Amino acid sequence: MSTGFSFQCQAYCCDTHARAGVFTTPHGPVETPRFMPVGTLANVKTVTPDQLRAAGAQMVLANTYHLHLQPGEAIVARAGGLHRFMAWNGPILTDSGGFQVFSLSELRQISDEGVTFRSPKDGQIIRLTPERSIEIQNALGADVIMAFDECPPYPANREEVMEATDRTYRWLKRCIVAHQRIDQALFGIVQGGVYPDLRQDAARMLADLDLPGYAIGGVSVGEPAELIKQIVKVTAPILPSEKPRYLMGVGTYREMVQAIAAGIDLFDCVIPTRLARHANALVRGDRWNLRNARFREDFTSLDKDCPCYTCQNFTRAYLSHLLRSQELLGYTLLSIHNITELVRFTQNIRSAILRGTFKAEFGHWL
Incomplete structure (x- = not known):
């Protein structure tokens, strides 16, 4: 036992x-x-x-x-x-x-x-x-x-x-x-x-x-x-x-x-770190390839509502630069965000269950 x-x-x-x-x-x-x-x-x-x-x-x-x-x-x-x-x-x-x-x-x-x-x-x-x-x-x-x-x-x-x-x-x-x-x-x-x-x-x-x-x-x-x-x-x-x-x-x-x-x-x-190694960010259910040209001069945070170290300190343009340059810091910063994203997603579901609103808030996924 x-x-x-x-x-x-x-x-x-x-x-x-x-x-x-x-x-x-x-x-x-x-x-x-x-x-x-x-x-x-x-x-x-x-x-x-x-x-x-x-x-x-x-x-x-x-x-x-x-x-x-x-x-x-x-x-x-x-x-x-x-x-x-x-x-x-x-x-x-x-x-x-x-x-x-x-x-x-x-x-x-x-x-x-x-x-x-x-x-x-x-x-x-x-x-x-x-x-x-x-x-x-x-x-x-x-x-x-x-x-x-x-x-x-x-x-x-x-x-x-x-x-x-x-x-x-x-x-x-x-x-x-x-x-x-x-x-x-x-x-x-x-x-x-x-x-x-x-x-x-x-x-x-x-x-x-x-x-x-x-x-x-x-x-x-x-x-x-x-x-x-x-x-x-x-x-x-x-x-x-x-x-x-x-x-x-x-x-x-x-x-x-x-x-x-x-x-x-x-x-x-393995999704959060594997995606990070391929320059992909998880953002509210979507996957963004940060090597895409649209991020090169985007000076906003990855997700303004995300509390992670990456989103609180760095811009999409900087992350795009790191990933295009194959700088190791880029993989770390993106992994931090992706892990935070998936953990927060399950935390939000937990909170919804505790409030009694799981079906109302997440029913569109079912």
């Missing part, structure tokens, strides 16, 4: 399954719904921990697969765990490495025992099992760790998805046995592809295991947006209402609103 964790709902939407809550962890609370920035290699690209906090981030992600390859979990453990290693004193979540391993379709072999793959870094043969994934995550020391799962590709036929979903459940039970730390919460992952009945069956089976939290995985892997909406809509309400629900790999405005309406609490996505 994990200690130091709890989830409390503070308000519900009377028209949808949306809820506002607080997920308490050993490293502090996470107010939900909440967007979580991705820090794959124990850093959110181009952004310092202080800048992350100023952007409103409460919980960040790191990646088991990548950290195992470099620098190795033993080094992170000797540094005092991820929190000390990356100088982030807030909650951290690590994924299991499953999604990354399964994306190496030409480099890996899957069996009931686990996955064998060739490292794209140095060609070394690596074997990752549910037990090994948990062992690595125990060493990394994140607050929330994810069960090792098989993420079927899109499109995949029903038989392939059934096999992957059944294997994910068997692996979850092995993860539970292998998990050694009570200061880490192990979340299970619902798979099932685009098949509603498989998703619902998987959700019911996972709910019976009484885990500290639950995730919906295997979405946003190439399927149409309408299918993502339907998958989440039929799956999320089945998961225990007294536990946090996490939708993996989703961070667009419409998809987050639709998922929150279905009862989702937590989100992660």
Whole structure:
């Protein structure tokens, strides 16, 4: 049993399954719904921990697969765990490495025992099992760790998805046995592809295991947006209402609103920093390419209503100049704004749920 964790709902939407809550962890609370920035290699690209906090981030992600390859979990453990290693004193979540391993379709072999793959870094043969994934995550020391799962590709036929979903459940039970730390919460992952009945069956089976939290995985892997909406809509309400629900790999405005309406609490996505590296700013739901000519002599702030460091100090013209010149500061400033934008978006949704105005304010996204 994990200690130091709890989830409390503070308000519900009377028209949808949306809820506002607080997920308490050993490293502090996470107010939900909440967007979580991705820090794959124990850093959110181009952004310092202080800048992350100023952007409103409460919980960040790191990646088991990548950290195992470099620098190795033993080094992170000797540094005092991820929190000390990356100088982030807030909650951290690590994924299991499953999604990354399964994306190496030409480099890996899957069996009931686990996955064998060739490292794209140095060609070394690596074997990752549910037990090994948990062992690595125990060493990394994140607050929330994810069960090792098989993420079927899109499109995949029903038989392939059934096999992957059944294997994910068997692996979850092995993860539970292998998990050694009570200061880490192990979340299970619902798979099932685009098949509603498989998703619902998987959700019911996972709910019976009484885990500290639950995730919906295997979405946003190439399927149409309408299918993502339907998958989440039929799956999320089945998961225990007294536990946090996490939708993996989703961070667009419409998809987050639709998922929150279905009862989702937590989100992660690489969108804010990836877009920044391609000179794209998120502004009130739109994406602006700041290399466009119209910004070269635009001396207004990116968004006059945004409280972030970037918007409070710099103009669109200056950002355009930095990005056209490929100056690293440009990527940092744009990442700060994009992260702030997505965190504020989920904060505004939370406030609307607390006021009882979620449907009125965000219904146009549904």
